[in-house]
Amino acid sequence: MAASYRQAVVAALVVVAVVARLPAAGALGVNWGTRATHQLPSGTVVRMLQDNGIRRVKLFDADPGPMDALAGSGIEVMLAIPNNMLDMMTDYGTARDWVHQNVSGYNFDGGVTIKYVAVGNEPFLTTFNGTFLNVTLPALQNIQRALNDAGLGKSIKATVPLNADVYNSPQSSSFPSAGRFRSDIAELMTEIVQFLNQSGAPFTVNIYPFLSLYSNDNFPLDYAFFDGTSSPVVDTGTGIKYENVFDANFDTLVSALSASGVGGLPIVVGEVGWPTDGDKHATTAYAQKFYAGLLRKLAANSGTPLRPNQYIEVYLFSLIDEDAKSVAPGNFERHWGIMRYDGQPKYPMDLSGQGQNTALVAARGVQYLPRQWCVVNPNAPDMSKIGDSVTYACTFSDCTSLGYGSSCNGLDAVGNASYAFNMYFQVQNQVEGSCDFQGLAVPTANNPSTEACNFTIQITPSAAGRRRRRAPVATTVLLLLVLNALLQVVAL
Numbered sequence: 001m002a003a004s005y006r007q008a009v010v011a012a013l014v015v016v017a018v019v020a021r022l023p024a025a026g027a028l029g030v031n032w033g034t035r036a037t038h039q040l041p042s043g044t045v046v047r048m049l050q051d052n053g054i055r056r057v058k059l060f061d062a063d064p065g066p067m068d069a070l071a072g073s074g075i076e077v078m079l080a081i082p083n084n085m086l087d088m089m090t091d092y093g094t095a096r097d098w099v100h101q102n103v104s105g106y107n108f109d110g111g112v113t114i115k116y117v118a119v120g121n122e123p124f125l126t127t128f129n130g131t132f133l134n135v136t137l138p139a140l141q142n143i144q145r146a147l148n149d150a151g152l153g154k155s156i157k158a159t160v161p162l163n164a165d166v167y168n169s170p171q172s173s174s175f176p177s178a179g180r181f182r183s184d185i186a187e188l189m190t191e192i193v194q195f196l197n198q199s200g201a202p203f204t205v206n207i208y209p210f211l212s213l214y215s216n217d218n219f220p221l222d223y224a225f226f227d228g229t230s231s232p233v234v235d236t237g238t239g240i241k242y243e244n245v246f247d248a249n250f251d252t253l254v255s256a257l258s259a260s261g262v263g264g265l266p267i268v269v270g271e272v273g274w275p276t277d278g279d280k281h282a283t284t285a286y287a288q289k290f291y292a293g294l295l296r297k298l299a300a301n302s303g304t305p306l307r308p309n310q311y312i313e314v315y316l317f318s319l320i321d322e323d324a325k326s327v328a329p330g331n332f333e334r335h336w337g338i339m340r341y342d343g344q345p346k347y348p349m350d351l352s353g354q355g356q357n358t359a360l361v362a363a364r365g366v367q368y369l370p371r372q373w374c375v376v377n378p379n380a381p382d383m384s385k386i387g388d389s390v391t392y393a394c395t396f397s398d399c400t401s402l403g404y405g406s407s408c409n410g411l412d413a414v415g416n417a418s419y420a421f422n423m424y425f426q427v428q429n430q431v432e433g434s435c436d437f438q439g440l441a442v443p444t445a446n447n448p449s450t451e452a453c454n455f456t457i458q459i460t461p462s463a464a465g466r467r468r469r470r471a472p473v474a475t476t477v478l479l480l481l482v483l484n485a486l487l488q489v490v491a492l
């Protein structure tokens with residue numbers, strides 16, 4: 001009896017050791033956004049992270065749903081203060097209260113392992129017209145001070161996730177070593193990076209090779225990936241030859257930091273990824289290719305030409321598709337997930353970077369609405385008003401897969417309308433009357449999906465988005481039970 005227990009313990013230790021030696025997976029992070037009409041339960045998401053060996057997660061707020069679910073998981077968390085709260089955080093008392101509730105409040109045994117507080121999200125995007133220019137640095141300073149005052153400043157750092165548009169190289173010498181902070185915010189950026197340097201915090205940057213391709217028809221396709229390029233960029237300042245835009249972009253930031261006197265400041269990649277629908281370049285095949293190259297590169301710890309041979313802390317964007325994200329930047333915005341809306345993997349992906357043809361582990365125990373779809377009624381009396389109904393359906397649901405270059409763009413007019421009606425029907429939880437459109441639509445049990453275009457069934461609405469109170473007592477009881485079980489094993 002005792003021997004077999006001991007064997008079991010030894011076997012468990014071996015498993016732990018093997019898992020711990022997996023190259024990149026332990027170090028990889030993902031972004032967990034929640035702008036979806038139907039969210040997977042937070043507990044389901046956390047289990048999915050654990051099943052995939054993902055040990056870091058970046059959030060966009062401090063919503064108690066995900067935070068409670070992360071408690072006790074050991075997953076390291078970057079939580080966030082949304083842009084619309086930055087103004088408030090220029091008041092120290094408010095910043096202190098935020099830290100007290102949303103950071104200290106989770107800092108107990110079996111609580112949440114918080115590593116960073118993201119102060120704002122890309123606040124200096126030019127599309128914000130300067131709205132957050134005056135408030136971001138004071139908010140950053142107040143949050144770090146509040147963390148320090150709470151006795152947490154050593155282990156928890158405040159940082160600001162910034163879009164890569166805060167730096168660039170001049171037209172006249174458009175290569176990485178000429179990188180500088182954007183001229184309109186150069187002074188502010190210098191103050192920010194010097195503050196980050198003083199507090200021991202990293203610079204957090206979001207880098208999107210997909211957007212380089214999306215915004216420039218002449219951008220060389222292969223330069224967006226990691227498999228070599230027919231058009232490398234030779235940096236005439238350093239002689240370095242860049243084979244992919246990720247490295248070039250990262251090193252442009254390294255140069256901008258050097259020029260601001262903090263050349264050694266650590267850099268965290270807060271977002272990087274590739275969407276799978278909503279644009280001609282947003283396909284599963286390209287996403288698979290991009291991640292295969294990125295993960296291989298990360299696993300090799302090869303760094304970039306200006307910061308060679310080093311590990312880069314990276315948060316993939318993103319974990320799950322979000323059908324309620326703003327599509328102002330483009331239809332692809334709702335398709336960034338490495339998982340579909342329901343926690344199913346979209347394509348083979350080997351997080352260890354070893355290039356094996358493995359699939360991510362899907363979310364477990366997902367509950368779906370009944371297997372029924374909504375389509376155009378073949379016996380509809382009058383089809384003349386169908387355009388208005390489609391517009392209505394698409395206004396209140398996600399039709400981004402119908403657009404040019406998207407997966408459902410090949411449908412005929414009737415298929416198109418059916419797709420729109422179904423998306424509306426699903427988003428309405430298939431309730432009575434949501435598949436009618438004055439007789440134009442009718443529910444069906446026959447799956448109308450085509451090879452290219454998936455007519456989805458939504459998941460059942462969960463309590464994920466709703467606010468819940470934490471239950472430290474339950475966590476503590478569970479921990480005691482586990483400890484007790486362990487002690488019994490040891491005693492044997």
Ligand SMILES: *[C@@H]1O[C@H](CO)[C@@H](O)[C@H](O)[C@H]1NC(C)=O
Nearest residue numbers: 061062063064097098101102
């Ligand atoms: C904690 O974070 C939540 C979610 O972001 C926010 O609504 C709340 O106001 C924060 N608490 C304080 C005291 O600021």
Ligand SMILES: *[C@@H]1O[C@H](CO)[C@@H](O)[C@H](O)[C@H]1NC(C)=O
Nearest residue numbers: 125126127128129130131132
């Ligand atoms: C920024 O300015 C443009 C043009 O004036 C305007 O259309 C847009 O709504 C503004 N955006 C914000 C976030 O204020």
Ligand SMILES: *[C@@H]1O[C@H](CO)[C@@H](O)[C@H](O)[C@H]1NC(C)=O
Nearest residue numbers: 128129130131132133134135
């Ligand atoms: C930021 O502060 C400057 C100088 O005090 C002021 O001129 C500007 O209007 C402010 N901008 C915003 C968006 O509040």
Ligand SMILES: *[C@@H]1O[C@H](CO)[C@@H](O)[C@H](O)[C@H]1NC(C)=O
Nearest residue numbers: 197198199200261262263264
């Ligand atoms: C800040 O930067 C200077 C110069 O690069 C460096 O010597 C110092 O160690 C940095 N401070 C911290 C806290 O990392």
Ligand SMILES: *[C@@H]1O[C@H](CO)[C@@H](O)[C@H](O)[C@H]1NC(C)=O
Nearest residue numbers: 399402403404411412413416
């Ligand atoms: C289908 O709908 C999309 C988006 O509404 C539109 O761009 C496309 O032209 C439509 N196709 C047909 C065949 O009606």
Ligand SMILES: *[C@@H]1O[C@H](CO)[C@@H](O)[C@H](O)[C@H]1NC(C)=O
Nearest residue numbers: 344449451454455456457458
């Ligand atoms: C379509 O969606 C269903 C679930 O709604 C899923 O089981 C299936 O794998 C999807 N098919 C494709 C081709 O994505």
